[in-house]
Amino acid sequence: MSGFLQQLINGLSIGSVYALMAVGYSLVYSIMNFSNFAHGGVIMIGSYIGFFAMTAFKMPFATAFCTAALGTGLLAVLIERIAYSPLRKRNAPFLYFIISAMGVSIFLENIIIASPIGPTFRTYPRVFGAEPFVVAGVNIGRLDVMMFVISTLSLIILVFIIEKTRTGMGIRASAYNLRASALMGVNTDRIILIVFGLGGLLAGIAGVLFGMKYTVYPQIGNITLKSFIAAVFGGLGSLPGAVIGSILLGIIETFTSGYLSSQFRDLIAFVLLIFILVVRPRGLMGKITEEKA
Amino acid sequence: MDWFYIKGILILSGINLMAVLGLSLLTGFTGLFSFGHAGFMAIGAYVTAMGTVKLGLPFAAALLLGAAGAALASFFIGRITLNLKGDYFCIATLGFGEAIRLILDNVQYFGGARGWPNLPRSTNFTIVVILNIIGIIILANLINSRHGRNFKAIREEELASQTIGINVFRYKMTALMISAAYAGVAGGLLGHYLGFLQPKMFQFIKSTELTITVIFGGLGSISGSVIGALVLTSLPELLRTFAIWRLVVYGAAVVFIMISRPQGLMGGYEIPVGKIFKKLFSRFAYGKKQAVGGGKQ
Numbered sequence: 001m002s003g004f005l006q007q008l009i010n011g012l013s014i015g016s017v018y019a020l021m022a023v024g025y026s027l028v029y030s031i032m033n034f035s036n037f038a039h040g041g042v043i044m045i046g047s048y049i050g051f052f053a054m055t056a057f058k059m060p061f062a063t064a065f066c067t068a069a070l071g072t073g074l075l076a077v078l079i080e081r082i083a084y085s086p087l088r089k090r091n092a093p094f095l096y097f098i099i100s101a102m103g104v105s106i107f108l109e110n111i112i113i114a115s116p117i118g119p120t121f122r123t124y125p126r127v128f129g130a131e132p133f134v135v136a137g138v139n140i141g142r143l144d145v146m147m148f149v150i151s152t153l154s155l156i157i158l159v160f161i162i163e164k165t166r167t168g169m170g171i172r173a174s175a176y177n178l179r180a181s182a183l184m185g186v187n188t189d190r191i192i193l194i195v196f197g198l199g200g201l202l203a204g205i206a207g208v209l210f211g212m213k214y215t216v217y218p219q220i221g222n223i224t225l226k227s228f229i230a231a232v233f234g235g236l237g238s239l240p241g242a243v244i245g246s247i248l249l250g251i252i253e254t255f256t257s258g259y260l261s262s263q264f265r266d267l268i269a270f271v272l273l274i275f276i277l278v279v280r281p282r283g284l285m286g287k288i289t290e291e292k293a
Numbered sequence: 294m295d296w297f298y299i300k301g302i303l304i305l306s307g308i309n310l311m312a313v314l315g316l317s318l319l320t321g322f323t324g325l326f327s328f329g330h331a332g333f334m335a336i337g338a339y340v341t342a343m344g345t346v347k348l349g350l351p352f353a354a355a356l357l358l359g360a361a362g363a364a365l366a367s368f369f370i371g372r373i374t375l376n377l378k379g380d381y382f383c384i385a386t387l388g389f390g391e392a393i394r395l396i397l398d399n400v401q402y403f404g405g406a407r408g409w410p411n412l413p414r415s416t417n418f419t420i421v422v423i424l425n426i427i428g429i430i431i432l433a434n435l436i437n438s439r440h441g442r443n444f445k446a447i448r449e450e451e452l453a454s455q456t457i458g459i460n461v462f463r464y465k466m467t468a469l470m471i472s473a474a475y476a477g478v479a480g481g482l483l484g485h486y487l488g489f490l491q492p493k494m495f496q497f498i499k500s501t502e503l504t505i506t507v508i509f510g511g512l513g514s515i516s517g518s519v520i521g522a523l524v525l526t527s528l529p530e531l532l533r534t535f536a537i538w539r540l541v542v543y544g545a546a547v548v549f550i551m552i553s554r555p556q557g558l559m560g561g562y563e564i565p566v567g568k569i570f571k572k573l574f575s576r577f578a579y580g581k582k583q584a585v586g587g588g589k590q
Contacts, residue, residue: 035380086552094380095326099508100551102501107544114537225391225497232384267395273388278373281381 005138007258008251013144015250016151017213020206021227022234022242023155024199030175030237031195032088034097035228038079040221041108042200046072046207047216048112054125061127069204076200077193079104088192105221112218122216147209154205155243158198162239167194175237226253229273235283244284300418302530307421308482310522313506314428315475317518320507322436323468324448326383329370329390330476331499335492336393337363337477338484339403342412345485352415356481363477364470366393371469375462390500397492408491409484416486424482428475433515435471444468445513476503505547510557516566517559 021043028036049071053064083100113119128142162168170191173181182188206227210220227246234245249269257265276283312334319325340362344355374385398406435441443464446454455461484490502525510521532539550557 029380033380035384083548083552087555090555092551092555095383095508096551096555098326098380098383099505100548102505103544103547103551105544106498106547107541110537110540110544114541228384229388236380263399267392267399270388270392270395274373274385274392277377277381277385277388281377 002136002138003258007254009138009140009144010258011251011254012247013141013147013250014213014254015230015247016148016155017206017209018227018230018246018250019243020151020154020202020209021224022231022246023158023239024202024206025224025228025231026234026237026239026242027171027195027199029231030239031171031178031192032084032097033237034094035101035236036199037098037101038083038104038108039199039203039227040224041105042072042076042079042203042221043207043210043224044112044218044221045075045108046204047211047220048117048207049204050208051122051124051211051216065205065208068208069201072204072207073197073200076196076203080193080196109218109221119218124212124216127212143212147213150205150209154202158202159239161198167191171195226269229269231283232273233276233283235285238283238285241283241285302527304416304418304421304486306523306526307425308416308479308486309503309506309526310425310519311421311428311482312476312479312503313510313518313522314425314432314515315472315479316503316507317510317515318432318435318444318475319468319472320504321512321514321518322441322444322448323465324451325375325465325468326504327386327469327472328383328497328500328504329386329388329393330472330503331495331497332386332390332393333363333367333473333476334480334483334499335397335495336366337480338490338495339397339409339480340477341481342409342484342490343403345413345415352413352420352485356478359481360474360477363480364474367469367473368466371466375465375469387497387500390495391497394492394495397495404490406492408489408493410489412484412488412490414485414488416482421482424478428478429515429519436515440464440467448513508555508557509547509550511559511562512557514557514559514563516564517557517562520558 021039025036025039028034028039046068050064050068053059053067054061057064059067083104084097087096087100128146130142132139132141133145134140162171170181170186170188171194173184173186174188174191174195178188181191207220210223214220226249230246230249231242232245233249234241234243249272252272253265253269256262256268312330316327316330319327337359339359341355341359344350344358345352348355350358370386370389374382374389377385397403403409436444443454443459446457446459447461447464451461480495483494506521506525507518509525510517510519529539529543532542554560
């Protein structure tokens with residue numbers, strides 16, 4: 001029983017970080033209707049910024065954390081300006097966005113490998129202490145708790161921005177219909193930048209948390225394929241869907257590696273993706289996307 | 294640079310070209326975007342290797358078997374995914390490609406994740422060139438036939454083609470299966486050129502590379518795909534001297550092409566091979582009608 005609880009808690013903490021990434025994906029998808037494959041690269045950069053802020057610049061954790069989040073927020077905005085906005089101006093088909101995003105992701109990954117940073121694996125310094133909390137005979141890692149708390153807090157703030165502020169209303173309107181909201185006086189260009197910025201902030205946070213949980217290396221961005229599956233699972237373009245999908249995927253993964261074999265963990269994730277796409281393509285709570293003639 | 298090295302690069306370009314030709318039919322002419330073609334290459338590669346090593350078939354028969362295997366897999370995948378639209382089809386193919394690789398990782402019969410060494414190295418320059426020429430001729434004839442026009446109609450306007458009586462699902466399925474068969478042949482050639490197979494060779498990034506090549510050459514252009522495959526496979530080799538920076542340049546170049554010339558090199562046009570041949574031949578034989586494959590659409 002305690003083993004079960006242990007797996008459940010691991011799953012929750014991993015799932016909550018998946019949620020940070022999946023929400024970033026979904027935010028962009030809800031407005032631009034394309035899959036931002038550059039998201040993984042942004043997460044990786046965030047992970048590196050956090051690492052070097054803490055080791056080379058000796059910043060305390062909180063400062064390093066904010067630096068990473070702000071850095072990736074800026075990076076995401078920059079990527080939008082350079083790689084997507086010229087396509088947007090031309091009304092290019094969604095595939096060009098995807099290819100452009102892939103180019104960005106190849107670029108980011110390899111510039112880290114080619115730079116003096118290199119392809120080595122690096123370990124974050126320990127921040128939260130090693131000894132786990134013991135609650136009713138279950139060991140809970142401090143890092144796992146912090147991952148869950150930080151992710152949840154970030155998501156709550158995001159929901160507040162989207163639901164309660166004027167900008168959030170603009171985001172919701174643009175997600176519903178980009179052209180109509182532009183006609184109604186929403187500055188959609190600004191909204192898109194803000195959405196990329198928010199996605200970038202979350203990516204930075206996720207990057208730091210993942211770097212702390214595992215290690216930092218140039219291919220860490222590949223983990224976003226998982227969050228992408230989670231976003232599809234929950235329904236592309238739906239934020240609550242992305243969160244629920246991520247948590248479920250996290251739990252399913254930890255249970256697979258705990259009770260079956262860790263070799264099947266990724267396979268299960270992809271099989272789940274295909275199953276969802278076949279049975280219910282719009283996911284748990286996605287919007288219905290019938291192609292209009 | 295000696296001939297042996299150049300030949301190696303040309304063989305690799307030819308193998309990539311084989312896969313790119315198939316993808317060109319699917320993406321360039323039918324308008325479906327796949328991020329899972331590395332998976333079909335993997336199936337082709339492993340089935341071909343199974344044919345030569347485990348069943349003792351001759352190489353040609355094994356290649357056919359590999360192509361058939363990939364096409365069969367694509368049939369089942371197409372059955373359940375071809376009804377999905379746009380992004381969702383991309384994601385579904387991505388999922389399948391990765392799933393195929395992860396399954397191969399766990400099949401110990403084929404060596405699992407450690408790979409499958411000591412395959413017969415039957416692929417040589419002549420075989421690659423001949424197969425590519427056959428591939429191009431088949432594709433060019435297909436594109437210029439009634440079926441080819443149906444593919445293009447679906448690419449331009451799916452709903453309208455359905456309305457005028459084109460069986461959209463069947464044509465999409467045909468395009469998918471043919472492209473998978475090409476990818477399967479490419480996979481078989483690759484395995485028997487390197488003499489070694491590993492599921493890692495068929496990662497998601499390989500599928501991306503193929504799609505990027507098709508777009509770089511120009512959607513809806515066979516000669517564009519040929520040039521694209523030759524340039525994009527040999528360029529990184531020529532840039533070996535600054536090895537680690539080449540992928541940085543590659544990534545930046547992809548973005549640059551997308552924002553500056555998204556129609557690719559050829560952008561739907563063909564090098565008029567037929568006309569050039571005609572001109573060349575008309576010097577020698579006046580008035581003789583030439584029927585040359587690979588003409589303009």
